[in-house]
Amino acid sequence: MVEYHLRTPISEKDARKLKIGDMIYVTGDMFTARDSAHRRALEYHDAGKELPKDLTGKVLFHCGPLVKKMNGGYRIISAGPTTSMRLDMFEDKFIETFHIHVIVGKGGMGPRTTAACNKFGAIYCAFTGGAGALAGKTIKLVKAVEWLDLGIPEALWFLKVEDFGPLMVAIDTHNRNLYAEIAKQVVENKQYIYARI
Amino acid sequence: MLDAVIENTAINLLKLAVTELPLDIKQGIKMALEQERNDIARNQLNTIIKNFELGANTNTPICQDTGTIIFYLTVGEKFPIISRLPQILKRATKRASEIIPLRPNAVNPFTNKNSGDNTGKYIPFINWEITSGDALKITAFPKGGGSENTSTIRMLNPGLGIKGIKRFIVDTIILAGGKPCTPVILGIGIGGGTDIAIKLAKKALLRPLSRHHAESEVAKLEEELLILTNMTGIGPMGLGGDTTVLGVNIEYAHRHPGSFPVAIAFQCWAARKASAKISPDGRVEYLTHKIKGD
Incomplete structure (x- = not known):
């Protein structure tokens, strides 16, 4: 397993060097966005409105963090990934519009996102679902939070991370999707399982 | 007095549940790692183990989704304050949400408004079982x-x-x-x-x-x-x-x-649950977790 340590901003060129099965750790700027934030960001874009912060080159994390308010600021306590498939309907346009090159989530994404990863040079990485304490430990700072009216899990959290990972590259820029490849294998395995029933 | 014991025990159970996996689950995951042949799978299991050990050692919720709060109660017919239990557990859930903390996970399906403290209509949900005797067994079961x-x-x-x-x-x-x-x-x-x-x-x-x-x-x-x-x-x-x-x-x-x-x-592998038995005199025995300092 090849291991890379990357720093943001992560460019299209950086993303195109990686392939499924590579393991990466990221240091730098990351932001969280779930369903409502994806929807609103794209609505803002369609209406010609500026986002509160530039997203270019930052890592997009599918996550609704567990947050504690302290000393007038916020601290991220636990922050594992949420199911990425719910965001598949937004992601191709999101990648294109906001110049995203690294996405982190769990459970994988579909053909539309895979095609956008290929076209615009982005990778999708799996962070182990449920490993929220470990993720929280590598989140060093909450730089800003926007759209808190969406609720804490759905808001845009801008974070500073240090060696965030391990992240498994699961969709690369070469049209390979590890989840799709495993799913195909699983369907083949089903006939052997049925034969034993 | 007993009200306070139950409330505090329920808070402790929620905290134990979300920060430390029960022994059988930890052992099950470690045994699976021993038998796993796939490198990527071994990497995932190692991350899971590292994560739940970190959660237990630092009292941090192992997963950010601290679930919908569910309780299972086995109530002895002679336990004194049965009818107040829903109220007590609701209070415990609110306080636990702030102290531990728990992620606010109770959303009104019609207004989409998050109550902010993990309580709401039917939530926390209580499953009741009546039994003989005078003890109360509480299991906290936050479900992802x-x-x-x-x-x-x-x-x-x-x-x-x-x-x-x-x-x-x-x-x-x-x-x-x-x-x-x-x-x-x-x-x-x-x-x-x-x-x-x-x-x-x-x-x-x-x-x-x-x-x-x-x-x-x-x-x-x-x-x-x-x-x-x-x-x-x-x-x-x-x-x-x-x-x-x-x-x-x-x-x-x-x-x-x-x-x-x-x-x-x-x-999910983050199979969070914690149980305790409370006697009418206020004695508490934790059944699934070792209590630190004991």
């Missing part, structure tokens, strides 16, 4: 949303028999893939009616991994389903491997001659 989303019930054709159950379960786990945060524990509820089967499936998750059903025929089916579901190759987080299911627990009820309900409750 990812694994809840793949839980299923189907009314099988009774003619399909046990073979039908096996196929349904294999089909369902393949459909779910890595979405419920595999490796999972499967709670299977068979018989009764739709509501009963689902209740039994969830209740089956309370039984430790290491303990099979008391009836040998049911225990045999649990073993067989464990082997069959692990032949899928889904692996931890759906990234491939030998470890898809850590355990299968079945509970059943007698069925209507014309129906054959089978429910599957998925439980």
